[in-house]
Each structure stands twice: as structure tokens, then as C-alpha cells.
Amino acid sequence: MRVHIVVFDGVEELDFVAPYEVFSAARFFTDRPVEVRYVTASRPGFVRAAYGTRIGVEHGWAPEQADIVAVPGGGYARPDAPGVWAEIRRGTLPRALGAAPRPGLTLAALCTGVMLLSAAGLTRGRPCTTHHKARPDLERQGGVLKNARVVDDGDLVTAGGITSGLELALWLVRRELGPDAASSLEAMLEYEAHGTVWSR
Template sequence: MTTYGILLFDSAQELDFTGSWEVFTTSSGLRDGRDDVLLVAERSAPVKAAYGSRLRVDHGWAPEEADLLVVPGGGYARREEPGVWAEVRRGSLPRALAAATRPGLTVSALCTGVMLLSSAGMTTGRPCTTHHRARADRERQGGVLKDARVVDDGDLVTAGGVTSGLDLALWLVRRELGADAAVGLEMMLEYEARGTVWTARSSR
């Protein structure tokens, strides 16, 4: 059994988190509901996503219960309230992410959600990727950028922009359950994983 936590915050990009949510939930369903897929938030209040979707988050911030945490992006280009920049300025969420790290927890992020990890010091000196418009910012902050759709550095897994949430989740399922499980999911979702996956193992 795997417990997936998908982090939400105001102005999180819908497709960033719903892609992963769909993959993990479908994977669990194909395995008779063996996994828990939880939407989590730092604050116990409804979340208004980037395009106006309102979501009730029934599970509070409890990263100690998760095996894998997914951090979406959103609201980065505007540099306004709310969104990634607002969360970076506020500081509480990056601190919570940094404090959550522990053996056995894989932290993953996609799109500009990687910048939340960056502001927490979690990507410094480590292979990673992000949305193409944030790559220069990520590099200035000490990231080791890789030209790949998904970058797997063990307990840190990052992915590019928006639609790469599907590829990130499919890769994590493949890593956890094997290629057959991932291929079965692709068939169910009628989506073929795309792009390069860079792994620390393959670089050695």
C-alpha cells in the first residue's frame, strides 16, 4: 500500500494536480483500492485553484503519513497573490516542506511547484527540471538542470510544465509497481507517457 499526498494551495494549476490525482487514483482502483490518494493542504480551508475551481480539502497537512508527496505549480508567471510566488514570500509552506523530509518519503514536484522546493533549499545542487519559463530562475538558485521531461534523483523527483504531471505520476507508478502496471495505466487512460526520463542511476 502506498499513500500519495497531493498538495494544494490557492491558485495551484488544475492540470498540474489533477493529472497526478487521476493516475494514482486509477492505479489504486486497478489494485482494488490498495492505495490512499489524499488531497492535502497546509491550511484547513477550501482552495481556489488557478482557473476558479474550488476544492474542499478533507485531509490536513500530515506528510508523516505519506510515502510520496506531489507539489504542483501555479500562479508563477503573474508574480501576484495568490500562487507560488505568494507562497514563497509567505514562507510557511516552504518551511513545512523542508521540515517534512525524512527517510522513506519521496518528494516530487512539477512545473513551477519545483520553485517551492527550491525556496525551501530542497533542490540545491541536485538534478531537477521545471517549467521552461522558470528554468533560468531555478538555475540561478543553484539547481542542476537536466533537459528531460522527468528527473528522478531518488527521493526527489521533478517534472516539467503542466501536462508533465501525467508523465511524472506514470513514472512514479512504474518505479513503485513495475513496467506492466504503468503500461496498463496508459491503456486505461488512453495516454502514452512521453519525453525523456533522466535518472540518477542511468547517469552513473
């Protein structure tokens, strides 16, 4: 299982760290190889997250080398600051996401990262969710909102809220690697996934 987690200036720390840890730890509970990396749609280098954390990103955009591309959010409440709004205005990441879908690839997003998928036209007419403050925008842009913590529509999986990266990653581990891997991860993390998972 190859997971690429997209990071950008203004990304919320918990949004990208929580899935990174869950996916990375999954390798201890499966015989399948698991590879997790941070990627950027711009040049590799340093990214400054919402609270000032600097993270070195060595890998560029390569969705053809991934099974899951996970998109965190951040900065949606501050339209003039780095984050989701700045990425939407720049257009590079939404264009890259719009060109990414292919058979075998799951696009996943959490919190306001879902709005980057929306900007790419990927949530229109699809069941989805996002952070509660962005839900009206997502619906106006054509998303079919579901009242669930995680919404699984096959090759599009979304989750609502900052801490939902844990649920998103645990759900995808359960789906891709099986319930034993997911329950073992929950025990290791001392965390029980909560909230409704909506799936077809």
C-alpha cells in the first residue's frame, strides 16, 4: 500500500501528522509492504505548517506511484493566509488533483482539504463531508453532503474535522489491509475510531 500525503504552506499539523502515523504504523500489522511519504505539488523543499512547524518534503507529485493520495486541510478560516484558500488561488494543487484520478487510485481528503478536491471538481455529485464550517461551501459547489465522520464513495473518501485524520486513516487501513490490522492499530494507539462511516 503506497500512501502519498500532500503538504503545502499553511497545512494543519494534526491533519497531516495523524494520518502519517496511522499509515506508517500499519506496516507492523500486515504482511503487505506499506510505504508512506509526504509529497508536494510544487518543488520539494521545506513547507511551513499552520502553527509554524517546518517539514522537509523530499518527494514531488507522482500520483501514478500511489494507491492512496491523502489531502489534509488548513488555513480555511484565514483567506488571506497560507493554506487551502491560497492553494486554490494558486491553482497548482487543484489542477494536479483534477488530473490524478485513474483506476486503482483512491483520493482521500480530510477537514478543509476536501475543499481542494472540490476546487478540482472531484466532489461534484459525489457523497462527501468536510469540516463543519466549510460544509455550506462544499454543498454550494455540488458536493452531496453526508452526516458522517468518514464518507467512503469508493475512489473518493472524505472525512470531516481536524481530528478526523485518525478515522480516515484507520478506515482506509481497515478497507485495504483488513479489520485485524485496524483493530491492532487502535490498540497500539490507544484510540478507538468513532463516528459514523458512510459507505456504498
